[in-house]
Amino acid sequence: MKKAYKPQSIEAKWQKEWARTGVYRQYDRKKKFYVLDMFPYPSGAGLHVGHPKGYIATDVLARMKQLQGYGVLHPMGWDAFGLPAEGYALKHKVHPEKAVKENIAVFKKQLQKIGFTYDWEREINTTDPEYYRWTQWIFLKLWEKGLAYESEEPINWCPKCLTGLANEDLEQGKCERCGSAVEKRPLRQWVLRMTKYADRLLRDLESRELEWPEAIKEQQRNWIGRSEGAEAVFYITDTEEEVRVYTTRLDTIFGCTYVVLAPEHPLLSVLEKKIANLAEVRKYIKKAQSKSDLERTELAKEKTGVELASIEAVHPFTGERLPVYVAEYVLGGYGTGAVMGVPAHDERDFEFALKYQLPIETVIVPFAEKNQESLPARLEGRIKNQDEAKDAYTEDGILTDSQEFSGLASADARKRMTAWLAKETLGKKKVNYRMRDWTFSRQRYWGEPIPLIHCGKCGVVPVPEKDLPVKLPNVKSYEPTDTGESPLASIKPWVNVRCPQCQGPAKRETNTMPQWAGSCWYYLRYIDPHNKKALVDNKKEKKTMPVDVYVGGTEHATRHLLYARFWHKFLYDIQAVSGQEPFKKLVNQGLILASDGRKMSKRWGNVINPDDIVREFGADAFRLYEMFMGPFGQSIAWNTDGVVGARRFLEKVWKLQEKVVSGKEKAARKNSIENLLHQTIKKVTEDIENFKFNTAVSSLMIFINALEKEKEVSSIHYSQFLILLSPFAPHIAEELWQLLGHKKSIFLAGWPQYDAHLLKTETANVAVQINGKVRAVLVVETGSSEDDVKASALKDAKVRAHIAGKTIRKAIYIQDKILNLVI
């Protein structure tokens, strides 16, 4: 009896050995493979068993790719700026820098116990000045190209986090971090002109090179929210002013019975003198603006508004004079901040019209109705009595009551009416995006300082590149303030500088960057982490990019993944990188839930620490279990009992070494184990490639179950199996490999290839069906002909019983699988 399987000692031994020999650093190989995890925030809680799931998956893939001869880059680092890290520091009364350092040490130690192939010489940390030097450098380039601008527009303000937020940081009008209702607050902000890249961000999603889950692409498409429509001009009578409205339904414009402005619309202040009921209007605007976004949307389902008395707008097609309203159901930030009210064909306008007794005029009828008798009645069209109106008809159809456009289909009408507007200079075709520019400054301490200087004489002046990085100063209090300024503003010696241009007195920008900044380009830094001259060496970048496989959660669909694509395209435009997309293939992992079905969280007290699992069952069993739990992309509840199964499997593998006999290569040929081995090689190889780890593991188990039934196991078969196992359970595989007498690491052996001839077994089980129901299973020689199988089927007692007295009308035969007799 050989010694028992003791994972703890084996694992520690090999982790040390792999670190010593650097067996994973094979970067000079011809073929490259870049496999990347979304790097974590080193939070104070440490890892729970959910975190490593994605890391194990990339590690399995990285190990297989290395065995297949690729030079694999598989790095890890820390996304340590931003509110989570700062929140932790504030709560525990330690400086964020110190807290981050401690937390990283914990995370790293936890990760190392699981036996990953990470090249720790390439570890990066977004809060390291040598890293954020380049984050600042990219910002300066954005500024140089006019893609970073200052704005005073009201922005989202979180009253609890005391900072401005980007649209992407909101979840149903609430702060994504703390859940507070977000207010609108006018504040000087730095904003990135992401909308300039909207079209490219959208278009490149369709590239065939981009192997992303459809769900994520769809989320990005919806987030970007491209809409094609038209702007139409409504003049205001007795003034020089005009209202431009944006609509995607220009075909309905003959049904427009009023015009609505958002409370933020600039025309409201321009027209002040003309508005007869100014006090009432002002009161309404003030009330609307004091509301949070949440109140304006979720809570304020009922439409409200105020008519601008004595103001009239002129319909561009009919010349009709229409009332003008201000109403908060119109969004200030989208389109022109003004819409035409078409109650008959828009649900919101319909609701508003009912409330304020505005006319509802039908100008579109459904296509199907065009031949119906009721059409003349509808053509008259105008629903005078509001009690009759039940619904807005919002589909496309045929136009009526629309002068020369009557009778046209909606799509055609939109084109012709847009052309008419353009000809009359009363409007034009217009594309709008739901996505907004990225509010990029935060009034918090723990972020990259924005490297700009404000000079009374020269205006905004960039910090010269040679003076980067602009380091975060030490500060006594990094608590946020409610002043709209970052805590940095109070550090006079840091704020007051000489203007780099005129040498006069000037002040530093005190806002910092959002937590997403550092993660926008980190994948590039891993390629060349110690480069002092550039963010990445061009040649190295070209050789290594794009990231071949990127693994992480879906929650980053419209933030990190969109921001990073935006920055990457910008870096491409300034020739800092060679490709337009950073991540070729994207794979989302599902969450590991706690055994109670909820998310793992300190709050629920249901967190499982990987350290405990590794200590009890070993890292290999832990890795194997996480891959075996179920489909990789699916959320599944943790079950510690399941780890037992993985451990039992490894015990079986361990025990099998007793049965191994050498020199059995020839004898091993042409037996069923040989067939099964080659089927297993094929299955495991394809499944790892496709992230179907659960079925890869199950096929390894099937193979081992078969070996257990044998008296002897060929060392050739056993060795090949160990290689297949090694990506999942690297430590035990390496140990057994060495015990077999191999001198070099298993990770330098080649990945086995399957032989197509050896996939086939000598016999096949053919199911005999009568009218589609299985009645018997025949064991036949592989590749038997239909006649042979039919003949033996007809000898089978059960089959005969079922066809007794009936005629066989038809037979369908699928070789080695099915014979279906239709009677």
Added chain:
RNA sequence: GGGCAGGUGGUGGAAUGGUAUACACGCCAGUCUUAGGAACUGGUUCCGCAAGGAGUGAGGGUUCGAGUCCCUCCCUGCCCACCA
């Protein structure tokens, strides 16, 4: 309200239109005796003693054959949501 992903044993789940429930957990029975989470053997979708029948959220359809394809509907999860 819109988009996306799903619904299969007691549980996690498997299944290029071709023997539904692989693999694993749990459970049941047995062997051996408790030395390390024992191990091993057998069983485990449901109804039925059996023969047999039913069966992948519901109902229809296509097909020799449907968990898989098509239609109608129900339910669950995630994302977005007054974007004109």
